Amino acid sequence: MGASRVEPDGDIDVPQPDRKTLTEDELFELLANQRRRHIMHTLMQEDDRLDIGDLSQEIAAWEDDLAFEEVSSTDRKRVYTALQQSHLPKMDNAGVLEFDRDRGTIEPTPALEDVEIYMDVVRGRELPWSDYYLGLTALSAVLFVTTVLDLLPFSRLPSTAWGVFVIVSFAVSALAHRYYARRNRLGIADEPPSVELEYRDRSTNE
Structure with a gap:
């Protein structure tokens, strides 16, 4: 049942209906x-x-x-x-x-x-952002290891250069992610996104 709200002067306001939460x-x-x-x-x-x-x-x-x-x-x-x-x-x-x-x-x-409509979907050959960030993290880890082990040709560059490369890569990726996220949200652009969402029935995994 909805909860009644009591005003400071003691009057009881009209009961407020429960707010439905979507699964x-x-x-x-x-x-x-x-x-x-x-x-x-x-x-x-x-x-x-x-x-x-x-x-x-x-x-x-x-x-x-x-x-x-x-x-x-x-x-x-x-x-x-x-x-x-x-x-x-x-x-x-x-x-x-x-x-x-x-x-x-x-x-x-x-x-x-409450509908957080972020449609992070695969379009054609595009990778999901989670896979993209995982790949970028793996690449950064490889660069870090090669720098620590002083392997050629990476040893010829200072460690600060690799640090700048990693920071810039993640910064550019974050900006691109933000752009695509806004483009794929309902209620933002003049027209709704045309991306087709694939409904995932997770009952088979439970």
Whole structure:
């Protein structure tokens, strides 16, 4: 049950509802669908009540790479039906938004603020950042060992040069990581990321 808040003058405020916390499995399942990412992206940007009709037209424009006013009624209805019958009820049940079917409105909930949407995914030939940093650390360790053992040709360079190389490498990597992280977050750019998330069912590993 939600906890009641007592004011300094002794009055009891209206009970506050419990705040739903998403599990990681629920989060990945929501993010696995592009249209649901579109919805969360728009809610994070607007932080206000949305109309399902306008949202449907906006998503159709994103999907077909059209201007908002160029979307046909057929495409708008296609997205509208999918949102109304599938995606919005699912997200409402998860607690990230409130969907009023009668009024056709969508509102963000506090649970949406807890969604840390960092999509560190493999794009084509790109390596995951965890593997990249592991490789950079291994390279730094090799350079350190060769310097300590005074092996050629590394022994010809002062140890400070290798130290500067390692520091600069990690600094540049951190800046690049920050750039890609912001680019892959929902609610940041003008349009939502087009990266497809792969939902990982960890139940097989438990």
